[in-house]
Amino acid sequence: MQTAMGVWRWRRNPLRRPTDLFEAWVAFAALVCVLLVAPAIGCAAGLQLDGTLQRAAVEQRHERHLVPAVVVRQAAESAGRASVDTSAQQNAPSRTPIVASWTAPDGSSHEGTVPAAEEPPRPGDRFRIWTDAHGRLVGQPLDPSAAAFHAGVAGLASALGAAALVETVRRLVVRRLMHRRYIRLDRAWAAAGPDWGRAGAGS
Structure with missing residues (x-):
């Protein structure tokens, strides 16, 4: 919510720089990804793995x-x-x-x-x-509830991993923007520094 308000606040602010607005939109996009995209990825991964494990459990029940x-x-x-x-x-x-x-x-x-x-x-x-059917020793078949638990854990890990990736990208973008700001500030100060405080220099 603070990110969304930040985007709206910088929308028509006369003091905003292009990088300020871009940073706010990056934060807003990251928030949307964390709240919507990451859970969707985790849900899809969990359902996919659960289907695979449940099929394996059924096959093992028939073969063992x-x-x-x-x-x-x-x-x-x-x-x-x-x-x-x-x-x-x-x-x-x-x-x-x-x-x-x-x-x-x-x-x-x-x-x-x-x-x-x-x-x-x-x-x-x-x-x-x-x-197995021929008398060879095998392990106990996979339990469906255990398969569902493992799929849930995998889905949660996928969601957290996606959220962490989004946050990492956001931090890298912000760091890059801050670096560019400091470079521009150093250049502006180098241009204005020699005349700073001098009479008739417009400062």
Whole structure:
């Protein structure tokens, strides 16, 4: 609002310089971009990313399957580590690696090393893991709510980035204008300085 009033105030002011009016219009245009263009960019970026992530979440839900698995034994490296320092293993943030067996959606049998679902793991315990249709281990599918959250954060970051870019351009333009003003002032002072205060010099 102050920027808009500044533009209006300088519109017919007899003391205004061309650069004053140009600076006011630059500030007004920057304000419009920050209030309207930047949010539009953020909204468009967020919606675009949300659509992409939601499609990826749907595809992952169709391609990944939660299948039952059975604990066979602890993995060799896990057993060796437990014999050395059991208390450290219990306090470790990562889960114990175990050897488990499972049946893929296509009917094939598999066995491999996976993190234990519960501590301590016991042979015969049952848990579930995510695999593809052929039994290969995969990560958990992307949750739609998590996808929407990430898209919202990305949209907000895009809006803030656009606003920061606009403000940076405005500051560069104002700095350039100020530099030109100082150059003109130095030239005017150099021309009038020798005669300043001299009688009959018109000062």
